[in-house]
Amino acid sequence: MKNAIVPGLIIGLLSGVWLFIMHAMGLTFSNDTVNPIEFVSVLIPIIGLYYGVKVYCYKELEGQMNFFEGLVHCFKILIVAGIFVVFIGIIYINYIDFGAVNWKDFSGRIFAALLIGVLSSLAVSLLVMTKGKKVD
Numbered sequence: 391m392k393n394a395i396v397p398g399l400i401i402g403l404l405s406g407v408w409l410f411i412m413h414a415m416g417l418t419f420s421n422d423t424v425n426p427i428e429f430v431s432v433l434i435p436i437i438g439l440y441y442g443v444k445v446y447c448y449k450e451l452e453g454q455m456n457f458f459e460g461l462v463h464c465f466k467i468l469i470v471a472g473i474f475v476v477f478i479g480i481i482y483i484n485y486i487d488f489g490a491v492n493w494k495d496f497s498g499r500i501f502a503a504l505l506i507g508v509l510s511s512l513a514v515s516l517l518v519m520t521k522g523k524k525v526d
Contacts, residue, residue, distance in 0.1 A: 391466055393450055397442025398470025404434045405471065405503075406478035413487060435471070435507050439514045442467045447518055460515035468507045475503070 408431050417425050446463050447455040483496065 393446050394442065394463060394466035395470055397438055397445070398467045399474060400441075401435055401438035401467065401471035402474025402478070404438070405431065405475045406482075408434060409478060409482055410486070413482070431503075432506055435468070435503075436510045436514070438471070439464050439467055439507075439510050440517070443514050443518045447520065454521055455519055456521040457515050457519045460518050461511055464511035464514055468511065472504075472507075476500075 412428065415427070417428070443455075443460050443463050447453060447460070451459065479496075479500070
């Protein structure tokens with residue numbers, strides 16, 4: 391688990407910074423519309439997961455990783471990132487944008503982030519796996 395902490399914190403920190411950047415740009419969660427600039431945030435978990443799993447594969451597993459090892463490591467990274475992002479989200483809702491946040495829209499965006507994380511995990515695991523296509 392210790393090799394998932396650094397990439398998870400990087401993803402969580404960048405996601406939290408992105409939340410505050412959107413606030414500084416005047417984008418809030420008070421309506422149902424999604425601004426196209428919000429789709430840039432999809433790159434944060436994809437790049438972070440790819441970096442984390444690639445380092446894990448070559449440093450810990452000596453370049454030999456199957457799909458399921460990559461998937462498990464992706465989920466470890468996402469758990470660390472999710473805990474950190476939820477903490478930052480609570481700070482944001484309670485102290486930065488209190489009163490103006492629509493909880494329904496904010497929770498919908500958090501669910502979308504979860505879905506993006508799971509799909510990114512599948513893609514990264516397929517990209518980084520080095521062992522054959524057999525199921526171990």
